[in-house]
Amino acid sequence: MFALVDVNNMYVSCERVFRPALNGRPVVVLSSNDGACIARSNEAKDLGVRMAQPWFEVRHLEREAGLIALSANFELYGDMSSRMMTLAAEFAPRQEIYSIDECFLDFDGVPGDLAAIGRDLRAKVLLWTGLPTSVGFGATKTLAKLANHVAKMADRKPGRYPAQYAQVCNFLELSTQQLGDVLGRTDVGDVWGIGRKTAPKLQALDIRSVLDLLQADLPTLRRQFGVVMEKTMLELRGTPCRAVDDAPTPNQQIICSRSFGAPVTDLPTLIEVVSQFATQVARKLREQGSAAGAVQVFITTSPYRRQDRQHSPSATLPLRPASSDTRVLVSAAVQALRGIFRPGFNYVKAGVMLVDLQQEGREQQELGLFESDAVPAAPARPHARLMNAMDELNQRFGRGAVTVASAARRPGPSTHASKQERRSPRYTTRLDEIAMARA
DNA sequence: TCTGGGGTCCTAGGACCC
């Protein structure tokens, strides 16, 4: 028995908690560079705004339809997320936080009316955080996901599904006939794991609804689409292939990448940007207690600027031994950048990736033939103390309070910084931006 | 003029080994 709890239109809903005037209005949240729409209210979806659609394509709706756009405020969303997750966790023995706005709950062995529990959960999260959620129940994670989708669509598009499925939908209490009816009305592309490439291929095979997929020949599809499809089909038939994972493992890679506010052509600016990105990933790396075995850097021109010559190089630099020292990571990243940079190109984006991650302190050591790895290595770690101090200072005085010199902002106006012209205050995490109640 | 960012898993193919 699995549940999927999902915040409706998460980023927009977070903004609405603190600005109720946004309720009922078409609202989108824009990506870091105010470049594309990464969240849409139902009203914005009804206006035809697509996921990841460039802002310039829809900005005319500002005047024509009262569309409101906000810059993403991830600090706010992250904090709201952890409040919601904490509340949801109280309702089941096991929780897997799947993304910033979704968690799976494992209700195995929990007695009682699941749909009623789902409604309680939904009510509590709404009351305590102000965030509206949808809850789906099913015999597998894939079915719970699908039930959640039905709960959301039944709420949003009356008439498409029976009204009693809205907000909380429990597939486990449906008859075979009712479930068949629901799955027959649901597009195969709405299934978790079937994306934009696979859906059209399935349709070409005359598999259009989830019901069609359920009844299709498993070995044939397994041969054509691989093991992922096989698991999806088994899960749709009620055989669990994916468990709720409540002990998340550390990330295997850590990325920081961003497009610039304006094209960059010179090396010094790129060095500054890449140093800043490397500083960010280094901090995240230490947060999860890892060390990186390699640093990867990429810069890229814009494929949309057809008149520009294109250049999208990348380079990977191994680190021996693995490191979590900001200074080591920044200097490796800059060295990699110097190797790939070529003058005369309009670069619009850069990124730094840490890969080959290992647990800090367990770095692979090169041992001589007769050396023993049982020797109590535990080497003194002066760099660890320095990094610790740096992290604490930045925690207390704000990000960037202490940093390596190459990551410091150079004097003068910054042209490459991301645009963020419409960001709301970080109501819950910054004292000087806290929400005010008017007298 | 303006086009997101951060992840995971699987597969195919090459290098290498015996």
Next chain:
DNA sequence: TCTGGGGTCCTAGGACCC
């Protein structure tokens, strides 16, 4: 002139997720 077969490991690329 004739030139194996089975296995592992690594990497790049693709598909997917939110």
